[in-house]
Amino acid sequence: MSRALPVLTVLAGIVVLWYAAAVLMNATWVHDQAERAGTTVTWAEVIPQTMTQDRPLLPPPHQVGAELWQGLFGQAVTSKRSLVYHAYVTFKGTMMGFGLGIVAGVLLAMAIVRFRVMDMSVMPWAIISQTVPIVALAPMILTLSSQLGLEGRDLPKAIIAAYLSFFPVLVSMVKGLRSPDQMQLDLLKTYGAGETATFLKLRLPASMPYFFASLKVAVAASLVGTIVGELPTGAIEGLGARMLIGSQFGEPLIMWAALFAAAILAGLLILVVGFVERAARKRMGVPL
Amino acid sequence: MTALWLALGFWLAAWALNVWLAGSRLSQTGPGRALVPLIFGATVLVLWEGLVRGLGVAPVILPAPSVIAAKIAVELPVLWQDFTQTILKGAIPGFLMGAGAAFLTAIAIDRSPFLQRGLLPVGNFVAALPIVGLAPILVMWFGFDWQSKAAVVVVMVFFPMLVNIVAGLQASERMQRDLMATWGASYWQALWKLRLPAAMPFIFNGLKIASTLALIGAIVAEFFGSPIYGMGFRISTEVGRLGLDMVWATIAVAALAGSVFYGLITLIERWVTFWHPSQRH
Numbered sequence: 001m002s003r004a005l006p007v008l009t010v011l012a013g014i015v016v017l018w019y020a021a022a023v024l025m026n027a028t029w030v031h032d033q034a035e036r037a038g039t040t041v042t043w044a045e046v047i048p049q050t051m052t053q054d055r056p057l058l059p060p061p062h063q064v065g066a067e068l069w070q071g072l073f074g075q076a077v078t079s080k081r082s083l084v085y086h087a088y089v090t091f092k093g094t095m096m097g098f099g100l101g102i103v104a105g106v107l108l109a110m111a112i113v114r115f116r117v118m119d120m121s122v123m124p125w126a127i128i129s130q131t132v133p134i135v136a137l138a139p140m141i142l143t144l145s146s147q148l149g150l151e152g153r154d155l156p157k158a159i160i161a162a163y164l165s166f167f168p169v170l171v172s173m174v175k176g177l178r179s180p181d182q183m184q185l186d187l188l189k190t191y192g193a194g195e196t197a198t199f200l201k202l203r204l205p206a207s208m209p210y211f212f213a214s215l216k217v218a219v220a221a222s223l224v225g226t227i228v229g230e231l232p233t234g235a236i237e238g239l240g241a242r243m244l245i246g247s248q249f250g251e252p253l254i255m256w257a258a259l260f261a262a263a264i265l266a267g268l269l270i271l272v273v274g275f276v277e278r279a280a281r282k283r284m285g286v287p288l
Numbered sequence: 289m290t291a292l293w294l295a296l297g298f299w300l301a302a303w304a305l306n307v308w309l310a311g312s313r314l315s316q317t318g319p320g321r322a323l324v325p326l327i328f329g330a331t332v333l334v335l336w337e338g339l340v341r342g343l344g345v346a347p348v349i350l351p352a353p354s355v356i357a358a359k360i361a362v363e364l365p366v367l368w369q370d371f372t373q374t375i376l377k378g379a380i381p382g383f384l385m386g387a388g389a390a391f392l393t394a395i396a397i398d399r400s401p402f403l404q405r406g407l408l409p410v411g412n413f414v415a416a417l418p419i420v421g422l423a424p425i426l427v428m429w430f431g432f433d434w435q436s437k438a439a440v441v442v443v444m445v446f447f448p449m450l451v452n453i454v455a456g457l458q459a460s461e462r463m464q465r466d467l468m469a470t471w472g473a474s475y476w477q478a479l480w481k482l483r484l485p486a487a488m489p490f491i492f493n494g495l496k497i498a499s500t501l502a503l504i505g506a507i508v509a510e511f512f513g514s515p516i517y518g519m520g521f522r523i524s525t526e527v528g529r530l531g532l533d534m535v536w537a538t539i540a541v542a543a544l545a546g547s548v549f550y551g552l553i554t555l556i557e558r559w560v561t562f563w564h565p566s567q568r569h
Contacts, residue, residue: 006406007405009402010403014410116310120310120324121310122328124325125325131499131500131503131546132539132546133543139524143530147346147348147349227418227421247427247428255421259421263418
């Protein structure tokens with residue numbers, strides 16, 4: 001692995017910077033305390049004190065790590081304090097949105113490739129839809145679904161996630177379904193293949209590499225959508241809600257732990273999708 | 289009920305018109321290309337209006353477009369104040385600072401392939417993370433006013449931009465770089481005359497992604513604390529009082545701002561990267 005060393009160096013650099021920033025930012029509090037007590041502190045005394053505050057401005061990495069460990073493994077996974085539980089809630093929302101987004105993206109792409117009028121009228125609006133900041137819609141989607149008598153937050157969260165994740169799938173699928181060249185299309189015509197057969201036997205298989213390439217982007221977008229869906233409206237479950245609770249109760253450690261749990265979840269999702277992509281490519285005989 | 293039938297009738301007629309337009313010769317020309325999506329957009333609005341009126345949908349569930357338009361006209365000063373706070377003070381300065389910082393970082397690590405190989409995977413990974421989660425932390429650090437919003441935008445924009453700029457700086461070909469070397473071009477000359485122009489398509493791709501992220505960041509940050517104006521503040525408070533017409537009015541402004549922002553970047557891109565195959569017509 002020629003990439004491991006540089007990556008590790010960069011990560012180590014980030015940790016060092018983080019510690020330095022933590023000392024600088026938390027030192028203010030220590031100085032204030034000392035001033036109030038009427039004593040002075042030297043830097044040698046300040047630094048240890050910046051590492052162990054209950055409510056630091058910037059928690060140093062080991063505190064975040066401890067909180068994360070406590071949240072992940074220190075509780076029963078069904079406990080409301082367990083990050084595994086909250087991560088599972090977020091994961092569920094992400095998967096529902098991801099599924100919905102894939103279905104919507106693929107169906108729209110099929111219609112766009114088949115009907116010229118769909119291409120001309122819908123495609124520009126699909127692009128514009130992504131310039132609309134979805135977060136503006138998030139609180140409204142949540143109230144709307146509760147007005148309509150839908151129980152729970154799963155569906156509105158999934159809609160927000162799907163809104164963000166359908167677009168990469170749509171763009172890639174349109175490209176993929178159009179990727180067979182004229183020669184191949186002509187060949188199928190000489191075989192007497194109809195519209196359906198051409199689609200199933202040529203266009204769909206040809207689009208698969210494009211499809212899998214878009215999934216990685218889509219799953220990350222879906223996770224962002226789910227967390228955004230949990231953030232603004234006083235949700236009580238999920239990683240986004242954990243961040244909100246940390247913010248409202250002034251508990252930075254909860255926020256940071258939730259943030260890192262979200263990062264781990266994102267990493268796992270991307271890893272799994274990458275694995276599926278590789279397996280599918282191997283199965284279809286596409287060179288990696 | 290008549291409103292509903294009228295709307296449905298309009299929809300069918302407009303759809304038939306669009307099908308005819310798409311098949312006709314007009315669709316090869318510029319105006320024809322613009323007309324079809326415009327008709328489609330208008331149809332959606334008419335259908336929405338007809339559905340709301342025909343079925344008597346309560347305004348707390350979905351206000352009609354005409355109601356929203358009236359609200360925009362009445363509340364223009366408030367909407368403008370929100371727009372200045374969120375977009376002009378939060379999103380755009382943050383966008384410029386984040387993109388600028390990414391650019392400087394990319395140039396700084398340009399001479400070290402070691403750092404690049406380390407930073408690219410890390411940057412790619414961070415770019416996929418839900419960075420919006422940093423919003424409450426940054427609001428805690430920088431206070432409720434626009435500074436914290438700009439900070440959230442800086443963080444959200446930085447990594448996607450960095451990854452795109454670093455990739456772009458590697459986009460020039462070996463042959464081209466060798467040619468610069470035979471001309472005795474210095475590092476900075478080669479950067480300025482060859483590698484930066486070659487990186488432009490990548491940079492603009494990054495800018496387009498970042499423009500959407502900037503608006504999201506600025507609005508989300510306001511959910512965690514803001515002065516008593518701003519688009520995120522307006523949305524979250526009006527949702528609480530079920531003033532959905534105002535929410536939709538703000539969303540319309542956000543959508544317009546987002547599209548104009550994106551459109552501006554596309555225009556500049558067309559002007560800067562006129563030589564690129566995707567821009568030739």
